[in-house]
Amino acid sequence: MTVDGHTLRRVLRSHASGVAVLTAPGPVGVTVTSFTSLSADPPLVSFALAETSSTWGRVADAEWFGIQVLAADQVEVAERFAAKGVDRFGPPTRWRPGPHGVPLLDGCLAWLVCSRHGVFRLGDHHLVVGAVEHAESGEPGDGLVHVHGTVRPSHARI
Numbered sequence: 190m191t192v193d194g195h196t197l198r199r200v201l202r203s204h205a206s207g208v209a210v211l212t213a214p215g216p217v218g219v220t221v222t223s224f225t226s227l228s229a230d231p232p233l234v235s236f237a238l239a240e241t242s243s244t245w246g247r248v249a250d251a252e253w254f255g256i257q258v259l260a261a262d263q264v265e266v267a268e269r270f271a272a273k274g275v276d277r278f279g280p281p282t283r284w285r286p287g288p289h290g291v292p293l294l295d296g297c298l299a300w301l302v303c304s305r306h307g308v309f310r311l312g313d314h315h316l317v318v319g320a321v322e323h324a325e326s327g328e329p330g331d332g333l334v335h336v337h338g339t340v341r342p343s344h345a346r347i
Contacts, residue, residue, distance in 0.1 A: 205343075208259050208333035210270045210297075211236055211244075213251040214290040216278045219244040220271040222335045223314075224256055232321035233306060237314040243273065245315060251305065254319060255291040258299040261331040261342035266294065288323045298332055300325045 206222035223237040238245045259267055270277050283295035288302045303319025331343045
């Protein structure tokens with residue numbers, strides 16, 4: 190017997206997750222806390238999106254996607270890309286087209302552009318694995334984490 194989703198979320202609230210924004214041509218984008226590196230050789234990364242996410246339907250068949258690792262001062266960007274019913278790419282969002290038409294947000298710690306390597310349905314989410322085709326570092330600095338239900342700079346006291 191496994192625990193229910195409410196219990197799992199409650200127990201894991203104290204586990205900090207990095208905050209990134211997933212983008213794809215369209216443009217489409219969403220804040221994710223499930224981004225992780227999987228392999229250095231070959232270079233693979235992954236993220237998961239809920240089946241019920243309005244963004245999932247727009248990225249499910251995307252051949253290319255981008256991952257933006259958010260900087261400590263990008264809390265508003267994380268919140269904007271997590272919000273429903275807003276133009277995520279409209280002002281004040283600053284972005285540029287990257288390789289393969291993938292939108293790249295300004296001011297991030299790092300940008301990755303990936304080709305779709307595999308998609309796996311796991312429970313109520315889809316796990317997307319990408320092969321990293323382009324990687325670029327931004328200015329050095331602290332990132333954002335999601336912990337205790339909020340987004341905050343990684344150097345902030347919890």
